[in-house]
Amino acid sequence: MQRRTLIKVALTAVTLTALQSTTALAENSVLKIGFVGVTSGPAAAWGISNQRSMEARAAWINETGGYKIGDTTYDIEIVSFDDQKDPKRAIAGMEKMAQEGIHYVVGPNVDDGAAAVRPVAEANGIMYFPYAFPKSLYQAPASNAVLGMVANYQSGPSIYKHLMENEGVKTVAFIAANESDPLSQRDGGVAAAKALGLEVVSDTVTYQVDTTDFTPVLTPVMRSRPDLLVLSGVSPANAPQLIRSARELGFEGIISTETAQDAGVLAEGAGDLANGFISVGGASTPELASPMMNEFVQRYTDMFGEYNDESNTKVYALEYILETLKAKPSAITDVEAFKATMDTFEAPNPYMKGDAKLRYVGMTSFGQRRQVAVPLVVNVYQDGAFETLFVAEVD
Amino acid sequence: MEQILANGIYLGSQYAMIALGLTLIFALMNVLNFAHGQMYVIGGFVTYTFYGQWGVPFVLALVMSCVTLAIIGALIEKFLFAPVIKGSAREESTMLLAAGIAFLLDALILLIFGEKQRGVPKIVDGVFNYDFRLIMPYDRILICVLAILSIVAFIGLMQYSKTGRALRALAQDRIAAQLMGVNVDRYSMIGFALGAMLAGLVGGLLVTITGVNLGMGGATSIKAFMMVMIGGAGVISGAIWGGIILGFMEAIGLAVLSQYGDITYLLIFVSLMIFLAIRPQGLMGKPWG
Numbered sequence: 001m002q003r004r005t006l007i008k009v010a011l012t013a014v015t016l017t018a019l020q021s022t023t024a025l026a027e028n029s030v031l032k033i034g035f036v037g038v039t040s041g042p043a044a045a046w047g048i049s050n051q052r053s054m055e056a057r058a059a060w061i062n063e064t065g066g067y068k069i070g071d072t073t074y075d076i077e078i079v080s081f082d083d084q085k086d087p088k089r090a091i092a093g094m095e096k097m098a099q100e101g102i103h104y105v106v107g108p109n110v111d112d113g114a115a116a117v118r119p120v121a122e123a124n125g126i127m128y129f130p131y132a133f134p135k136s137l138y139q140a141p142a143s144n145a146v147l148g149m150v151a152n153y154q155s156g157p158s159i160y161k162h163l164m165e166n167e168g169v170k171t172v173a174f175i176a177a178n179e180s181d182p183l184s185q186r187d188g189g190v191a192a193a194k195a196l197g198l199e200v201v202s203d204t205v206t207y208q209v210d211t212t213d214f215t216p217v218l219t220p221v222m223r224s225r226p227d228l229l230v231l232s233g234v235s236p237a238n239a240p241q242l243i244r245s246a247r248e249l250g251f252e253g254i255i256s257t258e259t260a261q262d263a264g265v266l267a268e269g270a271g272d273l274a275n276g277f278i279s280v281g282g283a284s285t286p287e288l289a290s291p292m293m294n295e296f297v298q299r300y301t302d303m304f305g306e307y308n309d310e311s312n313t314k315v316y317a318l319e320y321i322l323e324t325l326k327a328k329p330s331a332i333t334d335v336e337a338f339k340a341t342m343d344t345f346e347a348p349n350p351y352m353k354g355d356a357k358l359r360y361v362g363m364t365s366f367g368q369r370r371q372v373a374v375p376l377v378v379n380v381y382q383d384g385a386f387e388t389l390f391v392a393e394v395d
Numbered sequence: 396m397e398q399i400l401a402n403g404i405y406l407g408s409q410y411a412m413i414a415l416g417l418t419l420i421f422a423l424m425n426v427l428n429f430a431h432g433q434m435y436v437i438g439g440f441v442t443y444t445f446y447g448q449w450g451v452p453f454v455l456a457l458v459m460s461c462v463t464l465a466i467i468g469a470l471i472e473k474f475l476f477a478p479v480i481k482g483s484a485r486e487e488s489t490m491l492l493a494a495g496i497a498f499l500l501d502a503l504i505l506l507i508f509g510e511k512q513r514g515v516p517k518i519v520d521g522v523f524n525y526d527f528r529l530i531m532p533y534d535r536i537l538i539c540v541l542a543i544l545s546i547v548a549f550i551g552l553m554q555y556s557k558t559g560r561a562l563r564a565l566a567q568d569r570i571a572a573q574l575m576g577v578n579v580d581r582y583s584m585i586g587f588a589l590g591a592m593l594a595g596l597v598g599g600l601l602v603t604i605t606g607v608n609l610g611m612g613g614a615t616s617i618k619a620f621m622m623v624m625i626g627g628a629g630v631i632s633g634a635i636w637g638g639i640i641l642g643f644m645e646a647i648g649l650a651v652l653s654q655y656g657d658i659t660y661l662l663i664f665v666s667l668m669i670f671l672a673i674r675p676q677g678l679m680g681k682p683w684g
């Protein structure tokens with residue numbers, strides 16, 4: 001008798017559990033969004049800020065009941081793949097996304113990875129949002145890639161012009177790591193500087209990606225005594241060391257970069273020596289951030305222990321994907337419908353104060369709308385935090 | 396020229412310290428410790444946590460790096476390398492194990508310390524500037540001096556202490572040392588702990604200059620292997636010379652060849668290949684092992 005009762009109780013428990021989980025699953029459908037990027041090695045900060053931004057936002061959406069697209073409410077699931085900054089791994093990552101039936105992927109983080117995944121994305125109907133700058137990814141006949149940030153050839157000229165007009169900068173030196181992204185950004189920066197009439201006094205000095213001591217590397221650059229030192233495509237790991245070495249070598253000019261940086265990393269690695277350092281950021285400075293942006297920062301911090309300022313830009317890609325799908329629900333499985341919607345899509349930008357809009361841009365640079373309209377916020381580092389130097393828009 | 400010399404001495408001293416631990420472990424156990432760079436990174440993060448985060452005096456933080464790495468090294472040797480060495484005569488087994496440990500430590504570093512570049516406040520402010528011909532921040536001079544003193548202390552330990560004599564005996568002939576009464580298991584563990592401790596010490600010293608991030612481990616290991624190859628695997632003086640030579644090659648290359656782009660390491664690798672083709676045992680190594 002006791003045994004029979006035990007079996008009955010067990011069966012009832014199993015049935016109830018199964019019913020409960022079925023009910024839970026039935027509450028919301030699941031929408032998978034992919035991430036393929038670098039989350040290990042020296043450039044891990046780039047990809048991890050991406051991945052964590054997506055996970056923090058997805059958790060927030062799921063906690064508040066899900067995301068309604070058409071008549072269906074979805075829980076958002078982020079499927080991540082570490083490509084280790086290796087194009088071969090990036091291809092494997094995109095193939096994994098295709099196998100999982102994912103049509104929207106954020107990443108990869110670098111030029112060669114983004115170029116490598118293009119055939120896989122196009123063959124499998126995947127829209128992807130790289131943080132890579134080669135124009136060929138976004139110009140016709142390519143149509144599946146959407147640039148997730150402001151490119152250096154868009155931000156660089158604005159920064160140089162601002163510094164020429166406001167700081168009297170006349171000469172500039174460039175230094176870059178010896179790999180594809182920084183070198184192409186350096187070349188783009190040199191061309192932009194020359195076009196603006198700046199004298200480029202040094203543009204040949206490069207350094208190994210794994211360099212830890214930059215004093216010997218910077219010594220010859222410092223001899224050229226530039227007004228402006230541009231750290232082309234510099235990773236957050238290298239920026240503080242380069243700034244520190246340059247200042248210790250007696251450099252008193254302005255230092256800038258066109259990549260996003262983290263104020264905490266600069267404070268720890270360079271301290272006051274980083275004061276005046278100019279970089280490109282997102283919309284998190286107090287004068288720009290909306291209450292939703294502030295809440296995102298808080299949730300990210302609660303979830304991962306520490307915020308990363310690079311997420312000020314990285315927060316946008318997932319929002320663009322979801323908002324565009326909301327505008328065109330059939331695009332969940334049909335990326336052609338997504339592409340068609342991009343031309344006219346517009347929604348309020350929840351992360352910025354005022355009437356800023358989410359919309360796709362890129363007509364000037366790419367001839368088609370294949371870039372998210374994140375604000376071009378140029379920041380200057382001062383005493384442990386970024387201050388907004390100026391804000392511009394990219395078309 | 397003064398700047399090149401100063402950069403060479405500074406780079407050489409830190410490189411020599413990195414290579415010392417690696418070559419010690421190789422000499423004692425014939426193990427190529429691919430996780431040496433990761434141990435260096437952990438040393439940096441421990442100093443960062445104690446000194447940079449918790450405000451513990453730098454010297455104490457440095458001691459904590461050494462102690463932490465010595466314990467990690469001893470545990471790795473006792474529970475991972477020793478059983479594998481006893482159970483397998485194939486050298487690949489320890490190489491694979493070392494590579495596995497490197498991946499494991501990388502994952503643990505990411506989990507515990509995060510993905511960001513970390514740095515600590517300068518231990519000494521100010522820059523020595525001799526008419527812009529020789530510029531060297533005081534903290535680099537101090538770290539360089541500390542590195543040289545550490546190397547001297549390590550050589551003293553190896554030459555004049557009972558432990559050092561036992562370790563040298565072990566490195567020269569493991570069986571003969573055992574027959575002479577040296578507790579091979581115990582001194583293997585001590586040797587590995589000492590090698591790991593050196594990695595922790597240099598990681599702790601250099602975090603004040605270069606900062607630390609989780610991606611530094613692999614690159615540090617490669618440089619350490621290059622120095623060991625130049626100097627001769629398993630030879631203490633060889634590691635020191637290997638470090639100094641690599642440091643000077645880098646300093647000279649970066650100063651003289653900068654206008655040609657990043658070809659310094661290309662030339663260093665080519666030189667290394669030619670050198671090894673002529674003298675495969677390195678500067679101080681013996682042809683018979």
